[in-house]
Amino acid sequence: MMKHLVLALLLLTGRFGALDPKQKISFPRDHGSHDDARVEWWYVTGQIETASGRRLGYQLTFFRTGIADERKGARASAFAARDLFLAHFALTDPAAGTFRFAERMHRTGAGAATAREDRLDVVNEDWRLEEVGGRLVLFAGDGGNEVSLLLTPEKPPVLHGENGLSRKGSERDAVSRYVSFTRLHSEGWWTSGGKSEAVTGLSWFDHEWGSGAIGKETQGWDWFALHLLDGRDLMIYRMRGAGGNPTGFTSGTLVETDGRSTPLAARDVTIEETSRWTSARSGGTYPARWLLRVPRAGIEVEIVPLVKDQELVTEKSTRVTYWEGACDVTAPGGGAPLGRAYVEMTGYAGAGSLGAFP
C-alpha cells in the first residue's frame, strides 16, 4: 500500500512518465519535442544526386535526452540541464569512397540547441530540422561540406506498430512511440569546398520517443529503411540478444505507394547476412551485405552498402559506436537495381557500442 502511494507520488511529481497507449498522436504537435519522454530523436537519412549524377548519402540525427527528472520551472537557471541535445551528421560519397561524420552536444540554456514542443523545430548550433508549411527544411554542415534541403512528404506520416507504439523488449515499459515520413522528395543544395550544386533525391524521416528501457536481453539492433523503385517503402528493425541472435522483437512496416501501411511481424521477415566487414577503428565486425525477404509482400532483395566503412565512433556526444550507411537495393545476386536503402547497426563493437532505442 505504502509502496503504491510512493509510486503514485513519484508519478505525480516526476517529469518522465510511461507512454499512454490510449493517447492519440496528433500532428503537427507530435512532430515536436515530448518533455515527459526521457529519450527522443529525429532522424533523417537520404540519398541525393547532383545534376551530373554524382550520388551522396546523408544522415542527420537530433537526439534529446532528459537528464533531470524535474518538472519545468523547478529550477531558476535557464542553464539547468534538463536535457542534453546531441546531433550527428554523416555524409557518404561513394564516388570518392569516403564517409565523414560530425557530432555535437549541448545542454539546455547554452543557446546552442533547442527542440520546440508545439511543432517540429530542432536546432543544434547551425544544424536545423524544421517543419514549414507541411514540408521539412534541413540544414547541416561539417567543415565546408553542407547540405541544405527542402523535404516534401509524398505520403502521409506513418505510425509504426499499434498506434505508433513500437515494442523493443519484453519489459512492460520497453516501448516507444515511432512515427515516420517514409518518402520525402528532396531538393536543395550540396556545398563542398565553396562550390554549390543542386541536388535531388529521396529522404526518410523517423521520430521516436519514450522513457523506457530497451530490454535487458538486448545487445544491439539492425534497422533497415528501403525506398523501392516500385514506390513502396519498407522499414524493418530486429533486436539482437546474446551471440547476435534475434530476441524475437523484430518488427516492420510496409508502406504502399498510396501511403497505406501494413505492420510486419517477425515471422513475415527473413534477413540473411552474406558478407562481413571489420572496422579497423573500433575492431567491431559488422554484416556488410544482406538478403532480405518479405514473402508476404513479394519482396526479395539484396542490400549492398555503397561504402564499406560508414561507422560512427561518437566519442564527443552519445559515445555509441554504430554503423549507419547508404546502401543499394538490387535483385539477389547483384541483379537489377530495385531501390535504395539506409541501414543502421548497433552493438557490434563491444559493450560501448549500444545506445537506447534504434
Place this chain on the structure above:
Amino acid sequence: MTGLRPGFRSLLGPLVLRPAAKDRLRFLLTISGIAVGVATIAAIRLANASVLSSFSDTVDFVAGKAGVTILADGPGIPEETLQRLAWVRRVGATLAPAITETAAAGAADGEVVEVLGIDPLADTAAREYSFAEEKKEEKIFLEGEEGEGHARAANLSSIFERDSVLVTSVFAKRNSLRPGSPLHLVANGIERTFRVAGVLHPVGAARAASGSILFMDLAAAQEAFGKVGRLDRIDVVLPPGLSEDDRARFEEEIRASLPPGTTAGRPERRTETVDRLVRAFRVNLSALGLIALLVGMYFVYNTLSISVLRRRTDIGTVRALGASKRSVFTVFLAEGLALGVFGSAAGVGLGVALAKGALLLVGGTATELYIPSAHPSLHLDPLVLLFAFALGVATSVLSALAPALEAARVDPAATMRHGSVEAVRRRRTRPLALTGVVLLALAFALALPGPVRGLPLFGFLSVFLIVSGVSLLAPAAVTFAAARLDGPALRLFGVEARLARANLTGSLSRTSVAVAALTMALAMMVSVAVMVGSFRTTVAIWVSQTLASDLFLSAASGKSGASFGRIPDEAIAVVRDVDGVDEVDPFLAFGATRDGVPFTIGSGLFAFIAKHGNLPLVDGRDTRKVFTEALGKDEAMISEPYAEKFRVKTGDFVELPTDKGPARVRVAGIYTDYSNDRGTVTLDRAHFQRLWPLTGAVTVAVKLKDGVSPEEGARRVSAALQGRYALRVRTNATLRRLVLRIFDRTFAVTYALEAVALAVAVLGVLNTLTALVLERRREIGLLRVLGASAARVKRAVQYEAAAIGGLGVVMGVLSGGAMSLVLVHVINRQSFGWTIAMHAPWGFLAAALGLVLLATLAAASRPAGLAASTDVAAALKEE
C-alpha cells in the same frame, strides 16, 4: 724592468688579503651590511613576484586554452550574450561560459575557495580536467537505466547531478574529502551542502588558486550564488592555426557582438589588473629596500676608506717599488667587488629565507585586499635573485670607486707625513656641505610635481635626495658640533671629552660617514614611523566617525577576514524585523574598470547617511545637506581616492558601465574613505538598482533602538538568522578593532624593515669605532705611557660614540621629519589618494631614539674595551 713592477696579483696579498684576514670582524660587518640590503630587496621582490605569479597562474589555469576571454565591467555578462556569439561556433570556435565565485568551506570563516561554475559539455574544449580515480569509459547519455554491478566512475558530467561538486586532490586532502563526502559551502550568507562527486588531479584548471578551487555545474552555480541570468566569463577557444592577424580580427568581431559593459581580450589582461592593484604597495616596499641598500653602500665606502687610510704606508711602499696607480686602483676596486660578491651572495641566501616571511606579509596583505583565496607559494625566480645580486655588486663597486681613486692618488713620498689626508678632507667639508644644501633644495622642488603613471616617482626621488643631501652635510655637522663641545662640555667631562672631540674632527672622514649612516637609518625610521602613525591615527578617527552604526553584518568572510559574497535581501528583511533593530543600511558594490584601472561602484541608503551625517566630506561641507541633495537629483558621491586617481571634482560627470551603455552621473561631492584605495563611486541604492540588476548587500549596517546594547542586539540578530543564514555579525567595537588589526598587519613589513635598517646603522657605528680604535693603537699606547688609565681611554671612546649617536639622532629626526612630510603628502597621496593628517607618534619616537642611543653606546663597549686593553708595548713597537 717592467717585469719586476708589482702587478695587480702581487698587490692583492699585501693590500687586501692580509688586512682582511687581520680585520675579520670589520669585513664580516661590511659583508653583512651589503647582505642585509640585498636580502631586503630580494625578499620583497621574490614575495611580490610569487604573489603575482600565483595569481597569474590562476588566471592562466582558469583561462586554459581560451584565446579570448569575455568579462563584464559590471555585475556580470547577460546570458543572452551567448546567443549573440553563436556565430563563432560556425568558424570552429567553442564557447565556454562560466560563473566564478568565492565561497568559504565548512563555515562562514572556513577555508576560502574559488568556485567555477562550468558547462561540462563545452568546458573540456577550454580547460583540462583529469580525474584522480580510475576513469572508465562509459555511456551515460542515451541510457535509460544505469548499468548494474559496478559503480559509476566520476567524470565531468557527474556535476549534472544535483548539488554535486568536483574538488581538487589538494583540497580533498586538506579537508579529508572523498567521493561521496558532504561539503558545506557558505556563499552569499547561505550555507549549502554539496556532495563531492569526484576528485581532480592537480592538472589544468584544478591547479588554479593553488588547488583551492572547486567545480560545479553552471546552472547550479547561477542558482547558488544568485546569478541567474548572468555569466561571469565566457572563454572563447579559437580554431587552431589562426595567424596573429586573424586572431586580432576574430577578437574584434567578437567585441562587435558584445553588449555594452562587456569586454573581450586576451585572458592575461586580468593579471595586468592585479599587477596594477599591488603595484603601489610593491613600489613602496622596494623603496624601503633601496634605503637599506643605501646604508649598505655606506658600509662599503666606510670599510674601504678606512682600508685605504690604514694602508697608506703600504700603498706608498708598493708604489715606491714600482706599482702603477692603475694597479693600486684596480686592487681596491677588486676589494669592493669581492665585498659586493660575498655580501650579495649572502644577501641572496638571506633574502630567500626572508622572502618566506615577507610572503606571508605581502601575500597576506595583497590577498586580503584583492584575492581572498590565493595561497601563494614561494617561487624562486632566478631573474629576481640575479637582479638583487647584481644590484648588490654594482652598488659595492660604485661605493668602492672613491676610496680606490684615493688609494691610487697616494703620493709615495707623502706617506710618511701624518694627517695630510685628513687635512684634505677638512678642506672638502665646505663644498660637500654646499652640494648637500643644493640637493636638499632639489628635494623640495621634486616634492611638488604630480605622479608619473600613477606612481610617485618624483616623491621617491625627493626622499633619496633628502637622504643624500643630509649625509653630505654630515662632515660639516660633525665639525660644527665638535666646535660647540669646547667650553662647558669639556669642563664637565674632563680630558676624555677633549680626546673624544679631537678624535671626532681628527678622523672626520670616518666619523662623518658613521654619523651619516646612522642619520639615514634613523631618518628612514622616523619618517616611516611618522607616516604610519599619522595614517593610523587618521584612520582611527575616520573609523570612529563613520562607523556610526551599532552592528555590522557581512557574508562569508573566510579565515583571512576579507569579505566576499552578498547577503540576500531576504536575510536583510529578517534583520530589519528583529526586535530592537531601528534601521538597516545595506551596502552593495561591485568592481568595475575605467580605462583599464579598477575601481568600485557602490551603493548605500543616502537617506541613512543624510540622517546620521556620518561620512565626512573632503571639502568640509555639511554631509547631511550634500547627501540629501544628491538623493533628490540622482547624483553620485565619490571617494577621495577615486577623485585623486581619476582627477574628478565635484560637479564633474562620471560614466558608469551598464548593460544599456554608459550611464552619466554628476558628482555631488567627495567623501573621505580609507577603506579602499581603488576608489569608489557611490550611488543611492534605488538609483543603483535601476542601473544594475543586483540585489542584496555586501555589508549591512544596523542601528539599534535606544536602550539596546550592541551585545544584546548582536545576540538577537544572530538568533533570528540562526539556521537560515550564515552571516558574520560584528559589533561596532569589534569591527573597529578588526580594521586597526588589518591596518597594523599591512604595515608590519615596514616595521620589520625599519628594525633591520636600524640594526645595520648601529653595527655601522660599531664598525667605525672599531676601525678608529685599531688605527689609533699607537696614539692610545702613547697616551697610556703618558699616564692615562685604561678606564679613561675607554671613556674617551664611549664619549665619541655618544657624540656620533647624538649627532645621528638629531640629524635623523630633522631629515626624518622632512621625509615624513614627503611620504604623507606626496608619496602616500599619489599612491593611494588618501589625505592624511600628521600625527607624530611621540612616545614611540622617543623610545626608539633612546634605544638607538643606548644601542650605540652598547656597541661602543667593544671597541672601548679594545682600546682599554691595548698592549702598550706592542702598540709602541709599531712606531
